[in-house]
Amino acid sequence: MTQQTSAQDILDRHFLQVRCGILDIAATLDRINRGEDAPLLEQDQRLDAFRRALEILNDGGTDRAERIQILFSDPYVSGWNQ
Amino acid sequence: MYFFDPHVHMISRVTDDYERMARMGCVAVSEPAFWAGFDRGSADGFHDYFRQLTEFEPQRAAWSGIQHYSWMCINAKEAENVSLSREVIKMIPEFLDRPGVLGIGEIGLNKNTKNECTVFREHLELAAQTDELILIHTPHLVDKYKGTRMIIDMLLEDSRIQPHRVLIDHVEEHTVGLAREHGFWCAMTLYPTTKCTPARAADILEIYGQDRIMVNSAGDWGPSNPVAVPDFIQEMRHRGNAESAIKQIVYDNPLEFFSQSRNFRFTPPDTVPDQEPVPVV
Numbered sequence: 001m002t003q004q005t006s007a008q009d010i011l012d013r014h015f016l017q018v019r020c021g022i023l024d025i026a027a028t029l030d031r032i033n034r035g036e037d038a039p040l041l042e043q044d045q046r047l048d049a050f051r052r053a054l055e056i057l058n059d060g061g062t063d064r065a066e067r068i069q070i071l072f073s074d075p076y077v078s079g080w081n082q
Numbered sequence: 083m084y085f086f087d088p089h090v091h092m093i094s095r096v097t098d099d100y101e102r103m104a105r106m107g108c109v110a111v112s113e114p115a116f117w118a119g120f121d122r123g124s125a126d127g128f129h130d131y132f133r134q135l136t137e138f139e140p141q142r143a144a145w146s147g148i149q150h151y152s153w154m155c156i157n158a159k160e161a162e163n164v165s166l167s168r169e170v171i172k173m174i175p176e177f178l179d180r181p182g183v184l185g186i187g188e189i190g191l192n193k194n195t196k197n198e199c200t201v202f203r204e205h206l207e208l209a210a211q212t213d214e215l216i217l218i219h220t221p222h223l224v225d226k227y228k229g230t231r232m233i234i235d236m237l238l239e240d241s242r243i244q245p246h247r248v249l250i251d252h253v254e255e256h257t258v259g260l261a262r263e264h265g266f267w268c269a270m271t272l273y274p275t276t277k278c279t280p281a282r283a284a285d286i287l288e289i290y291g292q293d294r295i296m297v298n299s300a301g302d303w304g305p306s307n308p309v310a311v312p313d314f315i316q317e318m319r320h321r322g323n324a325e326s327a328i329k330q331i332v333y334d335n336p337l338e339f340f341s342q343s344r345n346f347r348f349t350p351p352d353t354v355p356d357q358e359p360v361p362v363v
Contacts, residue, residue, distance in 0.1 A: 005321055013320075065282065069256035073227035074194075081199075081235055 083329060084351050085311050086336035088112045088269060089188070089217070089251055089298035092139055092150070092308075093131075094119075099301070099308045104146040106312045109333075109351045111143060112340065114153040114188035114217050119303050121160055125169035128156065132173075136180045149348060151340065153187035153217050154178065161192070161201035171204055178212055184343040185209065187217025188251060191229040194221060203236055210242040215343050218250045220257060222276055230257040234264060247342055252300070254278055258286055262294065267339050271300040272310035280310070280317040292327065296335045 005013075029050070032038060041047060053068050061067075084107050092100065092113055103111070113135060115128075122128060135152040143150035154177050156170040177183055186209040191198045209216050218237075221229035230250070237243050245265035253261050253268045254277065261268040270283040278286075283297050301308035311332055318328045340346045 063255075065285070066255040069254060070227060072224060073256065074224050076228045076231040080232060081239070 083107050083315055083325065083332065084109045085315065085332035086110045086112065086296075086340075087299055087301075087308070087311050088249075088296050088336045088340075089114060089271065089300050090308060091116050091300070091302040092143065093134060094303035095301055095308055097142060097145070100143055100146040100148055103308055104148055106309050108148055108309075108311070110149040110151065110336075110348065112151045112153070112184060112217075112336070113139060114219075115155045115157060116188060116219075116302065117157045117159040121163070122166075125166065125173060128170045129173060132177050136177055136183060140182055149182075151182045151184050151346065153184055155186050155189045155205055156201065157188065158190045158192040158198055158202070158219055158221070161189075161198045162195060164197050164200055167201040168204070171201075171208055174208060175212065178214065179345065181345060181347065183345050184340055185215030185217065185247075187215075187249075188219040189216065190219035190233055190251075191221050191225070192219075194225055194229045194232055199232065199236065202233070203239075206236065206240055206243060210240060214247075215339075216243070216248045218248065220250060220252045222252075226252070226254065227256050230260055234260055234266075237266070238264065246294075249339060251298070252277060253286075255282070255286065258290055258295075262290060265294075267294045267296075267335075269296045269298055271298055272314055273300050273306055275305075280314040283314055284317050284321060287331065292330050292335075294335070294339075296331055296339070 032041065032047070049071060053071055056064050056067050056071065087103065087108055087110075090111050090113060092111060115131065115135065118131070122131070132154060139152065140150040154174045156167045161167050174186070186205050189202055189205040191202065206216070208214070218233060220226055220233060230253075233250070237245075237248060246267070249267040249269060250261040251269045252271045254270070258268055258270070270286060271277045272280055272283060277300070287295065297311055297314050299306060299308050299310035301310070307313070315328055315332060318331075337348065340348070
């Protein structure tokens with residue numbers, strides 16, 4: 001089964017949904033920064049993961065979803081069962 | 083379009099959900115044994131749960147014309163209690179030949195602990211002894227990638243486990259390839275926030291193809307949607323997919339996988355009522 005619609009059609013169909021998603025992310029990050037203890041979270045690993053995920057979003061390709069999944073995953077330890 | 087929901091916890095849903103599902107074309111559900119939202123206190127609690135899965139739920143499903151199948155196990159979360167798990171595993175054979183019991187599931191890992199691995203391997207031993215189908219729960223979120231690889235390692239440890247009789251569930255972008263490269267069946271779960279969406283599931287199919295894969299709602303006591311499979315059907319239609327291609331994912335593939343179970347007796351929806359239903363082989 002191959003992709004059956006053009007990039008133009010996909011962009012037309014999903015533009016508003018993605019715009020909404022980006023606004024949700026922006027608003028949430030703003031909300032965090034308005035918190036009284038925001039400076040204390042500068043080194044929070046979750047926020048660092050968000051920043052790295054946003055970099056992945058920006059660097060193109062067709063495997064960003066998979067790379068972001070790995071970013072948010074614990075690493076596999078080879079030899080764990082020996 | 084007729085469809086299966088191959089993984090849904092109807093015990094935690096109201097009867098109205100069966101009716102909604104039926105009206106949207108659901109003809110059958112498969113219900114694995116799972117964590118009820120609290121840790122059960124005894125093996126007797128599991129015994130009553132297994133009776134509910136195999137006795138009452140099929141009746142309740144039938145009120146809406148839905149055929150109900152189930153799976154037996156102690157789930158990965160409660161598997162942290164090894165002694166309780168062993169009592170439950172000892173009890174499972176009593177249920178394995180009941181009508182509609184498809185095999186052992188949903189076994190797997192939760193936080194990828196040593197105890198969970200012990201209990202997982204003991205379930206595999208039981209499944210191998212009685213040649214059961216196996217349905218696998220892969221962990222949520224941060225634990226999924228590591229846990230899926232550990233699960234596959236353990237499956238491959240035992241040559242009696244046949245990949246075509248194993249369904250690895252809740253796969254996502256970073257784990258679907260792992261399941262498929264070893265010949266296992268897999269399923270994508272259309273569950274809000276923590277798992278996949280209909281659109282991402284359709285993307286995964288475009289990349290990996292339509293063999294040995296299905297979708298489910300895993301509807302349960304959390305915020306979830308028991309008609310997520312129809313949402314997926316609609317997404318596939320929006321993308322211009324043929325009805326036959328969609329039917330392969332939501333009907334033909336579940337039918338093919340479940341037909342491997344000795345206890346799977348299914349009456350196709352187009353069977354004329356006054357004729358004897360033909361068991362699907």
